[in-house]
Amino acid sequence: TEILPYVPHSNIYDKPGLNIVEKTALPELERILEKSEVLGKELSFVNEVYIGESIPGGTTTAMAILNSLGYDSIVSSASPNNPVELKRKIVSMAFQREKPRDDWYHNLKEYGDPMMAFVVGFSQGFNGKIYLAGGTQMLAVAALLKESGIKPEKILTTKYIVNDESSTFVKTAREIGIEFYSANLDFSNSRFRGLRDYENGY
Numbered sequence: 001t002e003i004l005p006y007v008p009h010s011n012i013y014d015k016p017g018l019n020i021v022e023k024t025a026l027p028e029l030e031r032i033l034e035k036s037e038v039l040g041k042e043l044s045f046v047n048e049v050y051i052g053e054s055i056p057g058g059t060t061t062a063m064a065i066l067n068s069l070g071y072d073s074i075v076s077s078a079s080p081n082n083p084v085e086l087k088r089k090i091v092s093m094a095f096q097r098e099k100p101r102d103d104w105y106h107n108l109k110e111y112g113d114p115m116m117a118f119v120v121g122f123s124q125g126f127n128g129k130i131y132l133a134g135g136t137q138m139l140a141v142a143a144l145l146k147e148s149g150i151k152p153e154k155i156l157t158t159k160y161i162v163n164d165e166s167s168t169f170v171k172t173a174r175e176i177g178i179e180f181y182s183a184n185l186d187f188s189n190s191r192f193r194g195l196r197d198y199e200n201g202y
Contacts, residue, residue, distance in 0.1 A: 003047035033121035040125025068100035080201030104147035
């Protein structure tokens with residue numbers, strides 16, 4: 001069931017990325033980039049934008065993109081037990097299907113997801129400052145933008161990402177050359193269990 005947000009919005013692309021182990025993830029990459037670039041141009045009357053994301057399985061595609069671009073990166077997880085070996089296996093199988101190239105467009109098309117494609121396209125059209133709000137998924141976006149000649153201002157993240165010992169967020173951010181700001185949140189006394197669970201690694 002499709003549920004539209006109750007806020008002004010633009011639907012750039014409403015199909016999920018395909019299984020990177022089995023086939024090209026984004027066969028319509030060019031279409032996503034073009035539509036996203038148009039939106040970026042249309043919103044260039046503002047000075048800055050903050051781009052967040054919510055992509056199921058997005059840390060796995062992020063790891064595939066980072067590895068394809070030459071970064072020995074381990075991504076984080078929404079779970080307290082990061083399934084790193086499973087992600088490595090998926091990335092390895094995807095690379096067996098189609099080898100990475102020294103070409104960000106090819107790698108994005110083969111292993112990326114629609115969110116990454118949107119941000120790259122949007123950034124190509126937008127004239128102001130761009131801040132990436134997220135974790136290791138936004139590291140993959142920053143790496144793609146670097147390859148395409150665009151430099152976002154910084155990544156805005158939280159202590160939960162930076163302090164995650166199962167990932168290489170800080171190391172990879174430094175290798176990419178992207179600055180980041182980490183919000184030192186504390187939800188331990190929240191009346192909402194879903195927020196308190198952040199303190200337990202979720």
